[in-house]
Amino acid sequence: MATKSYRQALNEALAHEMRRDPDVVIMGEDVAGGAGGTGEVDAYGGPLGVTKGLIHEFGAGRVIDTPITESAIMGMAAGCAMTGLRPVAELMFADFLGVCLDPIYNQAAKFRYMFGGKARTPLVVRTTIGAGFRAAAQHSQSPYHLFTSIPGLKVVLPSNAYDAKGLLIQAIRDDDPVIFLEHKLLYDTVAEVPDEAYVIPFGEAAITRTGKDVTVVAMSRMVHFANEVADRLLAERIAVEVVDPRTTSPLDLDTIIESVSKTGRLVLIDESANRCSVAADIAALVAEHAFTALKAPIRLVLPPHTPVPFAPILEDAYIPGPARLEAAIRSIL
């Protein structure tokens, strides 16, 4: 198996599915990048390079550069999804959700239920999340907690290159709208990734470290912090089990509860928000369904209830990181 980056894994997933199914189209700002310019047409290949090269194989008819007009991008994607295409619409930064929420929230998410099961909306919104890019308050948020709270949406958070490919292929083949959130600081991370297509079903958590002393639930980039802390604590014979839900909707609560039943302790680390975070949601579910398994209070490691600050010293303090995670684990052992 070859070692590939998260970026390349995503690119392969898109290429596979576009080859396999002529109804798959990509749309977004600078997904090729260069239309109407005086240089190369594939100059960007996506703002962060994920869709690079696809226009050469699939053409501008299927790799569609759009004007900067997110509400029309998302609306068009919802509309073409309900009429037979399988669009992968790119929202450059998840922060821009602010200008295009309606087609996602009131349209795509609701069609299937609201139309009595008659509609299918096989739409994928690919977007980027994450602080740590020094990009300040409007380009650094991780609003997957918002998407997770919306019935009708599936919400996917790949934490590594292998999962990224399998989850994106699943997302494209899925008949429901899927919000696929890529962490900006993971694009250059690498993993063993098969050349062929494969799917990772939604609602199946991955256990990235096994241990009997404490369960850590982490998503996206936070999984790397959790693994790092688990490896470090092993030297002290503290065995941390790390659970990466991979999708927050559907959520594999069974695996989380199974782990907590074994360890009796739960810490969650989550970049989304301080209030109403995914971590808080999972904590509530565990408290509801597995209260008697708990030997200690649940701990949450979250960002503060502030916008993402610009200055590096502040942004670094904002991000829930390994040091705070380790302290939280120790506090309940």
Add this chain to the structure above:
Amino acid sequence: MQLTSDELLRAYRTMKSIREFEERLHAENATGDIPGFIHLYAGQEAIATAVCFDLGTRDHIGSTHRGHGHSIAKGCDIRGMMLEIFGRRAGLCGGKGGSMHIADLDHGMLGANAIVGGAPILAIGAALTSKVRGDRTVAISFTGDGGSNQGTVFEAMNMAVVLKLPCVFVFENNGYGEATGASYAVGAPSIAGRAAAFGMPATAVDGTDFFAVHDAARAGIARARNGEGPSAIEATAVRFHGHFEGDAQRYRARDETANCRRSMDCLSRFRGQVTQSGLVSPGQLELIDAEVLALIDSAVSGARAAAPPAIDDLLTDVYLAY
């Protein structure tokens, strides 16, 4: 030329300050010491300068991600801007905003804006404040060619016409939105024409000609101040740098920026215009050049030496800290 020589020198100082600020940032950014992303305004100086030239401190502007030029033209403190871009505590936003969020409400600067199409809807709000209070101030929004396609912009223009708001929509057409050419992404033959279709006067001008932009801006601002409603200006120029610092610019022909610097430099054009008129001597301009250079030098060294925010600042300026 209707401006006095003092006014011409003031305009030149502003344009030169923007140019020097941006070219210096280009060099400073290469050292790796500036966090995050900066979008340089070099090449478009005549537009910000001419549009803001007749504005008072109480008039408002709303800006874009490429906001340094607008900020300087509106009178923001250059040292405070530099500090902010370096992420320093003494910066205009305490180091919390950075290049894409420079704001200075005391100078009527409603903020650079990292959301494309963010300014026009805020500007109509500032214009409504003016209308309700009857204070004869005006609000200006700056938007790029790429941003001109954003739904919020169309909505803002229609609202402004409906409510007869005292604002001017300025569209800076620099040919690109990121890597995508305006000729592709703007469906209409002209941005000004599209603005006019909303029911307001709209002019297209050469944005490398300070005087052309100034004439258009003066007319729009006067109209707004007199309660006659909104108008729009499309000013064409080029950006001398990439979309952001670090942009390889493969979407541009190799010699495009070099050619533009030769043939579409608003600053050298202005120099030629004003010295030929005899109102201003080359020596006066050179004196300004030296003063501006010294100011930018000291802004940079001040910013480099300044302290970052304190860690406790993370939890200030929020209504409630968890």
